[in-house]
Amino acid sequence: MNKSSGGDKHFHKQGFEITRNVRGFMHQLNEISVEFIDFAHQAPGMVVDMGSAFGIATIPILKQGIEVTACDIEQEHLNELILRVPAECRLFLQTKAGSFPEDYNFEKHTIGAILLSHILHFLTPEKLDMALDKLSDWVAPQGKIFIVSYTPYIAPMKDFIPLYEERALSGMKWPYWIVNNIHDYFTGSKEVAENLPDTMNYLDLPSLSKALQSRGFIIEMARYLDPDKNQIPQGVRFDGREWCGVIARQPD
Numbered sequence: 379m380n381k382s383s384g385g386d387k388h389f390h391k392q393g394f395e396i397t398r399n400v401r402g403f404m405h406q407l408n409e410i411s412v413e414f415i416d417f418a419h420q421a422p423g424m425v426v427d428m429g430s431a432f433g434i435a436t437i438p439i440l441k442q443g444i445e446v447t448a449c450d451i452e453q454e455h456l457n458e459l460i461l462r463v464p465a466e467c468r469l470f471l472q473t474k475a476g477s478f479p480e481d482y483n484f485e486k487h488t489i490g491a492i493l494l495s496h497i498l499h500f501l502t503p504e505k506l507d508m509a510l511d512k513l514s515d516w517v518a519p520q521g522k523i524f525i526v527s528y529t530p531y532i533a534p535m536k537d538f539i540p541l542y543e544e545r546a547l548s549g550m551k552w553p554y555w556i557v558n559n560i561h562d563y564f565t566g567s568k569e570v571a572e573n574l575p576d577t578m579n580y581l582d583l584p585s586l587s588k589a590l591q592s593r594g595f596i597i598e599m600a601r602y603l604d605p606d607k608n609q610i611p612q613g614v615r616f617d618g619r620e621w622c623g624v625i626a627r628q629p630d
């Protein structure tokens with residue numbers, strides 16, 4: 379991955395940058411965000427980076443002279459993003475602060491490409507369903523959704539995997555939902571633990587693909603992301619299923 383974000387100097391030695399609102403970390407570009415960046419010039423509508431943080435995926439698109447709407451729950455992240463955008467690209471950037479999905483209302487079929495990289499697992503099951511309903515309304519025909527998420531298969535949460543698998547087998551729709559007690563299970567570093575909320579909804583390919591297909595999306599790609607290629611932090615590596623990526627297309 380060789381896209382220049384303009385943000386590399388900010389990265390922690392483990393390859394991530396701490397968010398300022400206890401919402402995990404901004405990571406280096408991954409295979410899915412690179413696909414999003416590459417698709418931006420042919421997107422049949424607006425290009426949106428939802429949960430943009432400081433602009434790891436937004437800035438390379440702006441540098442191509444393409445407009446991006448960067449959205450984040452944390453205004454401070456968007457302020458920092460604006461500072462990191464080269465002056466000659468700022469006219470291509472729009473920012474919208476708010477909590478996804480409830481604070482965002484795009485017009486029907488106006489989004490040509492939207493990235494949701496490491497954001498959906500912060501949503502409650504109800505908000506996740508609301509988010510997918512809104513996406514199916516917003517994304518234009520032939521537009522694409524690019525999703526990356528941590529999965530249940532991460533080393534610091536390995537003690538939760540049996541319960542996750544039991545719930546998944548029993549048919550629970552969002553089987554990872556943990557309310558207010560992630561820290562009872564988490565065995566990772568203190569620095570990581572301190573920057574995670576206590577409630578989490580890690581996603582896996584079957585539930586995510588099913589939820590998108592049930593809303594009419596065509597799954598173009600759904601797979602686990604290669605840990606080395608995607609610079610998945612060493613501390614979370616488990617069995618190669620740590621991150622999943624999905625690209626889904628709105629039919630005509």
Ligand SMILES: C[S@@+](CC[C@H](N)C(=O)[O-])C[C@H]1O[C@@H](n2cnc3c(N)ncnc32)[C@H](O)[C@@H]1O
Nearest residue numbers: 401402403404405429431450451477478495496
């Ligand atoms: C873990 S970081 C990921 C940043 C970047 N997309 C990446 O892949 O590295 C999550 C980002 O999403 C934002 N975020 C979390 N929940 C959100 C929500 N409900 N609505 C909008 N932004 C949210 C956080 O403030 C943070 O900037």
